[in-house]
Amino acid sequence: MATLLESAGVTRANEGLQGISWSILGQTYVPKSRTEHSFSWHATFPPGTFVPPHIHPDQDEYLYILEGRLEFMLDGADEFATPGDLVRLPMGKPHGIFNKSQQVAKVLFWVSPAQKLFELFQDIHNMKEQKPEDVITLAAEYNIHFLPPPPG
Numbered sequence: 001m002a003t004l005l006e007s008a009g010v011t012r013a014n015e016g017l018q019g020i021s022w023s024i025l026g027q028t029y030v031p032k033s034r035t036e037h038s039f040s041w042h043a044t045f046p047p048g049t050f051v052p053p054h055i056h057p058d059q060d061e062y063l064y065i066l067e068g069r070l071e072f073m074l075d076g077a078d079e080f081a082t083p084g085d086l087v088r089l090p091m092g093k094p095h096g097i098f099n100k101s102q103q104v105a106k107v108l109f110w111v112s113p114a115q116k117l118f119e120l121f122q123d124i125h126n127m128k129e130q131k132p133e134d135v136i137t138l139a140a141e142y143n144i145h146f147l148p149p150p151p152g
Contacts, residue, residue: 004035004114016041022125025049025135029121032108039118040110045070045099052132053096053147054139059111061089063097068105071098094147116142 011017016030026049032040045068053073065081072079072087073096081087089095099105111117120142124135136146
C-alpha cells in the first residue's frame with residue numbers, strides 16, 4: 001500500500017474527502033481523514049439502523065457521539081452513549097451499534113490503524129444491492145468478521 005500522508009487543512013462540515021459520501025446499510029458515511037495510521041468518518045444513523053456485531057482483529061475503533069443516542073453490544077455487555085460520550089472498541093473485542101431511538105444519531109468514528117476499511121466501505125457502497133450475506137462475505141475479505149446471530 002502506498003503511504004498516505006496527512007495534509008494540513010480543514011475538512012468542512014457536511015463535506016467528505018474528495019466529495020465522497022457512502023450509503024452503508026441505511027447509514028451515511030462521509031470520510032474525513034485517511035492515512036495508514038488512522039481513518040475517520042462522520043456517520044449518520046437514521047432511527048432503526050444498525051451495524052451488526054462484528055470484530056476488527058487488527059484495529060482499535062472509537063466513536064464520539066455528536067447527536068442522538070446509540071445502543072451498543074460491547075464484548076457481550078449492553079451499553080449506550082449520548083452526545084459528548086466517547087465509545088472505545090478495542091481490537092479483537094466484538095461490538096455492535098444500534099439506533100433504537102426515534103431520532104437520528106450523528107457520530108464521528110475513527111479507527112487505528114486504517115488497514116483497508118476505506119476500501120471496504122467503498123466496495124459496500126458500490127454493491128448493486130447490500131444483501132447482509134454478501135456484505136458479511138465481502139467484509140471477511142477485509143478482515144472484518146461479523147458474528148452469527150444469537151440463538152433463539
